[in-house]
Amino acid sequence: MRISRLPLPDIVSPEQRSRMMAGIRGKDTKPEMVLRKGLHALGFRFRLHDRKLPGTPDLVFPKYRAVIFIHGCFWHGHDCHLFRLPGTRTEFWRSKIERNRAVDARTVPALRNSGWRIGTVWECAIRGRGRIPLETVLETCASWLKSDVAELEIRGSSERTVAEPLPS
Numbered sequence: 001m002r003i004s005r006l007p008l009p010d011i012v013s014p015e016q017r018s019r020m021m022a023g024i025r026g027k028d029t030k031p032e033m034v035l036r037k038g039l040h041a042l043g044f045r046f047r048l049h050d051r052k053l054p055g056t057p058d059l060v061f062p063k064y065r066a067v068i069f070i071h072g073c074f075w076h077g078h079d080c081h082l083f084r085l086p087g088t089r090t091e092f093w094r095s096k097i098e099r100n101r102a103v104d105a106r107t108v109p110a111l112r113n114s115g116w117r118i119g120t121v122w123e124c125a126i127r128g129r130g131r132i133p134l135e136t137v138l139e140t141c142a143s144w145l146k147s148d149v150a151e152l153e154i155r156g157s158s159e160r161t162v163a164e165p166l167p168s
Helices: 014-022 030-041 088-114 134-146
Strands: 059-061 064-069 117-121 150-153 163-166
Touching: 030 059, 030 134, 064 088, 064 134, 088 117, 117 134, 134 150, 134 163
Parallel strands: 064 117, 117 150
Antiparallel strands: 059 064, 150 163
């Protein structure tokens, strides 16, 4: 017997769903706040959301010539358990997420060409079933900031890599 997977109907009205989605933050998200608080407690000082830099990085560490993005897995289409393309308005969401990914793809080379080192911490590293202990995420970020490694990506533990500097 074949069971088809039809999209489930939304349990709220379109107007209510719109209000809910509009309330989702782009800045000061819980994963961002946790990482900011932890890195600050370790003695790191940073600027927030510097609009002068490509992509408006979440955390900017001028002393280390490094930036860190804290990416939401849904909004950036991450290949993890936290991302699932919605069953309704699929083309709208696909287009929106592809635009976010296109911005990410332009941002990294622009920052690199300006001499910045780039770190990305994915939401799945901080929350969800694949989360990594916060101390590990903070230690990895701290050691990367103090190093001269060009890029860092921290993903949830169920992913390919846990916390590994990318080759320069």
